Amino acid sequence: MKTIVVIPALDEEDNIAGVVHDLLGEQTEGRVHTVIVVDNGSADDTAARAESAGAVVAHEPRRGYGHACMAGSLAAIELGAEIIVYIDADHSSRPSEMSSLVDPIVNDTAGLVLGSRVLGTISRGAMAPHQRFGNWMSAKLMNRLYGLTLTDLGPYRSIRVDVFTTLGMEEMTFGWPTEMTVKCAHRDVKILEVPVSWDPRRSGTSKVSGTVKGSILAARHILGVTIRHARKERRPR
Numbered sequence: 001m002k003t004i005v006v007i008p009a010l011d012e013e014d015n016i017a018g019v020v021h022d023l024l025g026e027q028t029e030g031r032v033h034t035v036i037v038v039d040n041g042s043a044d045d046t047a048a049r050a051e052s053a054g055a056v057v058a059h060e061p062r063r064g065y066g067h068a069c070m071a072g073s074l075a076a077i078e079l080g081a082e083i084i085v086y087i088d089a090d091h092s093s094r095p096s097e098m099s100s101l102v103d104p105i106v107n108d109t110a111g112l113v114l115g116s117r118v119l120g121t122i123s124r125g126a127m128a129p130h131q132r133f134g135n136w137m138s139a140k141l142m143n144r145l146y147g148l149t150l151t152d153l154g155p156y157r158s159i160r161v162d163v164f165t166t167l168g169m170e171e172m173t174f175g176w177p178t179e180m181t182v183k184c185a186h187r188d189v190k191i192l193e194v195p196v197s198w199d200p201r202r203s204g205t206s207k208v209s210g211t212v213k214g215s216i217l218a219a220r221h222i223l224g225v226t227i228r229h230a231r232k233e234r235r236p237r
């Protein structure tokens with residue numbers, strides 16, 4: 001199946017070329033057709049470096065992780081993607097683990113695959129205690145409200161495009177990954193967690209969990225989305 005990787009990127013000039021290179025190289029064993037880097041108004045050289053490394057660059061001037069993921073997803077669909085994989089730009093996730101994300105969709109054992117860092121390996125210094133706690137609490141709440149058995153939020157994830165197009169994604173900032181998961185749960189899409197590794201960002205500055213403001217905003221969005229959608233009716237498959 002045609003697999004396209006979407007990378008939301010904001011000021012990641014020192015990380016992006018390495019990630020794109022690994023995704024398009026032998027580590028992914030031919031699974032990746034195209035890499036789309038969505039430059040979210042970076043003030044640095046992110047876009048040019050992504051392009052030099054072989055990525056297709058999309059530009060999304062509206063700030064927000066969800067806006068960037070949405071722009072990348074639409075570009076991927078335009079290019080004929082059947083599977084979309086999302087991965088961060090800072091090398092925290094490993095392109096070499098792509099098979100865990102893609103193969104369950106190819107084998108039709110899942111429509112949404114979430115890379116769980118809790119089931120996998122978190123390198124020393126890669127995740128602050130408040131982030132571990134926030135992820136744990138979010139997963140617990142999602143499990144309780146949606147009858148799931150998740151362990152993590154899973155920023156490294158993949159989705160079948162024909163599932164994605166039914167979701168009507170609306171959360172254009174930190175709530176994007178949560179919205180995708182809970183909407184899949186409501187639609188009885190098979191959700192599979194697979195173990196993945198999580199490393200510290202290679203360089204550059206954190207925009208989310210490494211800052212107080214980012215962490216508070218992320219927590220508010222994640223919990224808000226989880227609770228709001230639980231009140232909505234289940235939709236037919």
Ligand SMILES: Nc1nc2c(ncn2[C@@H]2O[C@H](COP(=O)(O)OP(=O)(O)OP(=O)(O)O)[C@@H](O)[C@H]2O)c(=O)[nH]1
Nearest residue numbers: 008009010040064068088089201206207208209210
């Ligand atoms: N497009 C876009 N990307 C963003 C935005 N904020 C963060 N990102 C990207 O989303 C990914 C996750 O952001 P990070 O800053 O790494 O957040 P984090 O992983 O919680 O924090 P670290 O542990 O410091 O890496 C990275 O690829 C960022 O470049 C944003 O507003 N727009």
Ligand SMILES: [Mg+2]
Nearest residue numbers: 088090092201
């Ligand atoms: Mg990061």
